[in-house]
Amino acid sequence: MSGKYFSESFNPRFSDTDALGHINNTMVPVWFEGARDPIFKWFSPELDTSNWKLILAKIDASFHGQMYYGQEMEVRTYIGRIGSSSFDVYQELWQSNELCASGTAVMVHYDYIKQETVKIPSEIRENFKRYLKV
Amino acid sequence: MSGKYFSESFNPRFSDTDALGHINNTMVPVWFEGARDPIFKWFSPELDTSNWKLILAKIDASFHGQMYYGQEMEVRTYIGRIGSSSFDVYQELWQSNELCASGTAVMVHYDYIKQETVKIPSEIRENFKRYLKV
Amino acid sequence: MSGKYFSESFNPRFSDTDALGHINNTMVPVWFEGARDPIFKWFSPELDTSNWKLILAKIDASFHGQMYYGQEMEVRTYIGRIGSSSFDVYQELWQSNELCASGTAVMVHYDYIKQETVKIPSEIRENFKRYLKV
């Protein structure tokens, strides 16, 4: 069993390709950040960037197979780890039933005014549990 | 009457914003090119970039209003002008019922091997007419 | 005589290419905006985005020749037109002694608080004159 996940589908764009004829790897962090919107909304329901509450500490991405222009893609977004004030988002990029890339973003709940980490509220922890990758 | 158009909707991404708090203008040419896919398919049904038949001669984009993260956008794509071997694609970017940007891309039907312009085939001209902005 | 211009040189990146093997056209507005920094500094010497004074009204870009990865590029930035509260920046992209792209950005001097256009100060008009494309 792999847990519930957020799914976002889209078509890669011509400008996402590179001279090797495939999708360039640098698009993956862009797409993964975009697909974290549902998680951002748990912290900022209106996605109000003037009152943001998260900091990105680390990302990684592993490339398992070529990604192609002209075929729809899907990003699947899970919670990978639940910490006290930080958490991992684990994401997969699928195209034509193949896992093309996967990666983890380490995010920290943060008070930009006080410049300090903040404990993750219990109601958000409950949300996390429902999307936890198992 | 404004003619039939191709519609593509999507959510702008966090990374599309800039320090002024809105969407950065440089995303508009990216989105407009992406939304020209249905027109590219008339020339290359499989979007096969190893057998591409179009060259971009010119783009412009006018910015009518701010674009925001957190609200869905729609690109509407029309044919703006039908020439002998070239044509204009006219596009609009809408968000929350406001026209935020509009622009034209001048494209040329081109044979990359012979390095010369090619007349637009009559069946594609028929497609153009159905999407002609009037 | 073509007037004084700002020159910025850089190497295009692998991720700037597309599947046709050249540089993708969507990079040109990015590079042109980047090369407008010296002009932005006349309005905001510290490039302080929390006190920004310019709005972009329109851009265009014409593509004259292919741009290649692996060869240095230069953006040349001129003032193209001096209006009362708006002005044009005219820019050229050169690679290997060839003009690859050119374009104009229409910018407006703007008060974001009052939400109104503002006359261009006379000392900035003097700067404009020195870089006016003739």
Place this chain on the structure above:
Amino acid sequence: MSGKYFSESFNPRFSDTDALGHINNTMVPVWFEGARDPIFKWFSPELDTSNWKLILAKIDASFHGQMYYGQEMEVRTYIGRIGSSSFDVYQELWQSNELCASGTAVMVHYDYIKQETVKIPSEIRENFKRYLKV
């Protein structure tokens, strides 16, 4: 002792910022890939993408501090690990004497025709040793 490294300096662009007022994290993989050019040249001296010999297996990036528009940045590029057919590139992003981000790219020497990994030639191994992060 930290070894010899490749240094690339540049100014971040307005479009690299995001709504939090800093540089968006997704630029870091773009800049790091761009700064791997000197290493790409060991495998493809002309950076000829029609005869490319490397595949990217994995990237990571850790974010240590905010990055700002208006201040020059430097990417420092080292070899992080020398394997038989694969190797790690370790990179750091510096701004105003602060380490803002660091990361590793795992690259594989690859024959795209035969679709198999290839041993790293001994002359390139010698180059690697000179830039090995210690």
